[in-house]
Amino acid sequence: MSSPSARPSNGPISGDRFGALFAAAVDPIVLIDREGRITGFNLAAEQVFGWREADVLGERVSILMPGPYRDEHDGYMSRYLGTGQRRIIGIGREVVARRRDGSTFPIDLSVGEFVSGAEHGFVGILRDITARKAQEAELRRTTEELRLIFEQTPTALALLDAEGRIVDVNRACESLLGRDAEALRGRHHGDLLADADRAVVEGALSEVIAGRGETWSRDVQYLRGDGRPLPALLHAGVARDVEGRPLLAICEIVDRSQLFEATREAEDLRTRLAHVARIGTLGEMVSGIAHEVNQPLTAIANYANAARRFVLAGDSDPAELAGILDKIAAQAERAGQVIRGLRNLTRRRDAVREPLDCAALIAEVARLVEFELRARGWRLLTRIDGPLPPVYGDGVQIQQVLLNLIRNGIEAMAEAAQGDAIEVQAEAVDGGNVEIRVRDRGPGLRREVEDHLFEPFFTTKAQGMGLGLSICKSLMRAHDGDLRYQPGRDGGAEFIMRLPAAMNREEVRDA
Numbered sequence: 229m230s231s232p233s234a235r236p237s238n239g240p241i242s243g244d245r246f247g248a249l250f251a252a253a254v255d256p257i258v259l260i261d262r263e264g265r266i267t268g269f270n271l272a273a274e275q276v277f278g279w280r281e282a283d284v285l286g287e288r289v290s291i292l293m294p295g296p297y298r299d300e301h302d303g304y305m306s307r308y309l310g311t312g313q314r315r316i317i318g319i320g321r322e323v324v325a326r327r328r329d330g331s332t333f334p335i336d337l338s339v340g341e342f343v344s345g346a347e348h349g350f351v352g353i354l355r356d357i358t359a360r361k362a363q364e365a366e367l368r369r370t371t372e373e374l375r376l377i378f379e380q381t382p383t384a385l386a387l388l389d390a391e392g393r394i395v396d397v398n399r400a401c402e403s404l405l406g407r408d409a410e411a412l413r414g415r416h417h418g419d420l421l422a423d424a425d426r427a428v429v430e431g432a433l434s435e436v437i438a439g440r441g442e443t444w445s446r447d448v449q450y451l452r453g454d455g456r457p458l459p460a461l462l463h464a465g466v467a468r469d470v471e472g473r474p475l476l477a478i479c480e481i482v483d484r485s486q487l488f489e490a491t492r493e494a495e496d497l498r499t500r501l502a503h504v505a506r507i508g509t510l511g512e513m514v515s516g517i518a519h520e521v522n523q524p525l526t527a528i529a530n531y532a533n534a535a536r537r538f539v540l541a542g543d544s545d546p547a548e549l550a551g552i553l554d555k556i557a558a559q560a561e562r563a564g565q566v567i568r569g570l571r572n573l574t575r576r577r578d579a580v581r582e583p584l585d586c587a588a589l590i591a592e593v594a595r596l597v598e599f600e601l602r603a604r605g606w607r608l609l610t611r612i613d614g615p616l617p618p619v620y621g622d623g624v625q626i627q628q629v630l631l632n633l634i635r636n637g638i639e640a641m642a643e644a645a646q647g648d649a650i651e652v653q654a655e656a657v658d659g660g661n662v663e664i665r666v667r668d669r670g671p672g673l674r675r676e677v678e679d680h681l682f683e684p685f686f687t688t689k690a691q692g693m694g695l696g697l698s699i700c701k702s703l704m705r706a707h708d709g710d711l712r713y714q715p716g717r718d719g720g721a722e723f724i725m726r727l728p729a730a731m732n733r734e735e736v737r738d739a
């Protein structure tokens with residue numbers, strides 16, 4: 229490359245300072261007269277275009293342009309000169325230039341008008357923007373690729389701004405929610421959630437956006453466009469810029485409706501099975517229960533006869549008579565309680581979840597098994613250690629488990645002709661959960677029995693179904709609780725029911 233000092237006279241303004249600047253300029257500079265003929269072509273222009281200045285001086289500037297600019301250029305020039313209407317002068321724009329060899333390249337062109345003495349023309353300063361254009365094309369390509377990946381990925385995605393408004397959703401998300409992206413943009417993400425989830429999700433998302441926690445997941449319910457609820461797992465994370473400022477919250481929405489449906493069906497099946505098992509257990513207890521009801525009825529008949537005798541004798545003391553009537557009422561209440569408890573246990577109903585008082589549940593079950601134990605000369609020892617916090621669950625199902633464990637204890641002691649009491653003990657344990665222990669004084673479990681205890685159809689009894697304990701375990705698990713076995717301290721069996729505390733439940737806390 230020849231240096232500007234080697235050719236100080238390059239350009240029409242040779243010899244003066246401007247000529248030197250013109251020659252030394254890094255950007256190509258082309259001067260033209262009012263007819264569009266080249267009057268100056270600096271070194272940088274020579275290098276970029278491949279023309280020598282001597283070759284182009286006096287030529288029309290359109291030789292530096294490819295079609296269609298080439299043909300339009302003369303028109304622009306004469307329009308400007310005739311009307312003063314500017315297309316490019318003083319403004320600058322991106323155009324395409326042409327090298328001597330015919331190849332073209334993009335340039336940023338700024339054009340100015342100058343008058344110097346008698347000379348009146350235009351100066352064009354060019355900047356080769358090939359690299360910038362390539363970068364822009366690359367950026368467009370990667371942006372488009374990202375856009376396509378976002379659009380076409382089978383995972384439902386929603387992008388939110390820092391305030392939780394929807395910036396965009398992809399196609400999978402549109403079809404999962406049954407809503408148009410167009411209608412969703414700008415709306416608050418919380419508006420798409422069921423009432424029960426809205427506050428929790430919005431709170432958690434703002435925590436994640438604020439940088440407290442990287443990601444967050446939760447089972448939630450969205451509201452589809454057609455009004456149907458959509459059970460889904462929401463995973464949320466945040467995209468941040470290099471300085472850690474949050475750009476977007478990214479929400480992945482996983483359809484859980486099938487799982488939800490399967491869980492609902494399993495729950496339904498468990499409820500039905502539990503009901504059948506309950507009826508079975510109560511069927512086995514029917515003679516004991518009949519006695520339990522019969523006793524107060526016999527007492528009522530006896531008290532009524534006594535009262536009748538008093539009245540007929542004519543000298544009855546009203547206070548004494550009232551005392552007998554009170555006893556009749558108390559016995560009727562006792563029979564009523566047993567029947568109410570029975571009706572409760574035999575009713576076919578969906579499982580419910582509510583705060584429950586364990587002591588009351590135990591007392592009701594005790595009433596149902598008392599006769600059977602008493603008839604054998606055995607005792608039911610119930611012990612409630614301290615005030616019990618409420619547990620959360622289905623009272624009937626919990627009573628069913630308790631009843632099953634007590635009956636298993638009775639059967640084990642009867643079969644082995646060993647033991648004289650069953651203990652039921654309840655206490656609060658860690659985190660406000662409650663454990664109910666049912667301990668018998670029978671022979672306990674042999675090792676090989678212990679290993680299969682909770683398996684369905686495992687039984688050592690001639691008439692046994694082997695379903696009792698497996699149903700009990702699945703009922704306790706469905707309560708987020710558990711049922712486990714350990715050898716009792718008196719050699720018998722000890723089963724431990726673990727029930728979840730009501731106070732840990734959002735549903736209860738929020739109520």
Ligand code: ADP
Pocket residue numbers: 636637640668670671672673677681686687688689691692693694695696697698721
């Ligand atoms: P089933 O009572 O119909 O046999 P379960 O599932 O209730 O079915 O019990 C399974 C087996 O576990 C019983 O057959 C018995 O061998 C054993 N088992 C359960 N409870 C006790 C207990 N308290 N003492 C000794 N063995 C027990």
